[in-house]
Amino acid sequence: MTERAREEIRRLAGLYEHRQSALLPALFVAQQEAGYLSPEVLESVAETLELPLTEVTSVASFYGLFYLEPVGRHVVHVCTNLSCMLNGCQRVLSRMQEVMGVRPGETTPDGRFSLRTAECLGACEEAPAVLVDEDRWAAVTPEEVEPLLDRYR
Numbered sequence: 001m002t003e004r005a006r007e008e009i010r011r012l013a014g015l016y017e018h019r020q021s022a023l024l025p026a027l028f029v030a031q032q033e034a035g036y037l038s039p040e041v042l043e044s045v046a047e048t049l050e051l052p053l054t055e056v057t058s059v060a061s062f063y064g065l066f067y068l069e070p071v072g073r074h075v076v077h078v079c080t081n082l083s084c085m086l087n088g089c090q091r092v093l094s095r096m097q098e099v100m101g102v103r104p105g106e107t108t109p110d111g112r113f114s115l116r117t118a119e120c121l122g123a124c125e126e127a128p129a130v131l132v133d134e135d136r137w138a139a140v141t142p143e144e145v146e147p148l149l150d151r152y153r
Helices: 003-013 019-034 039-049 053-062 082-086 089-100 142-150
Strands: 074-079 113-118 130-132 135-137
Touching: 003 019, 003 039, 019 039, 019 053, 039 053, 074 089, 082 089, 089 113, 089 142, 130 142
Parallel strands: 074 113
Antiparallel strands: 074 130, 130 135
């Protein structure tokens, strides 16, 4: 991890009374820089926040938006929660798989996209929802999948 990322993590830690409170934003900083949270990156976050490595690792492994293995340049999450399920997320996911040629948990051979499912993207009123990197797409239909992905090619 670069010194710039460490400085940002220290700045974040200073915003909270307890260093543990900065752990989630610190993991996002580290992941944004490294692309994923390798064991070395997790160790660096733990050292910077002066937290046990086991605590940092357990938090990183709990949340689905942290990647412990390399992912594609763009990570696509399709919400599969109840609202999205009732509004056709399975059709959207099937179309994603067709267009990308991968299944959830896999990365396209060119490394451009990783496909994942998400338990909830917090967009029940706009179901089915898709998250591409940090961009949330609402009421996605199977017909919109290919044009949506083309934006990230």
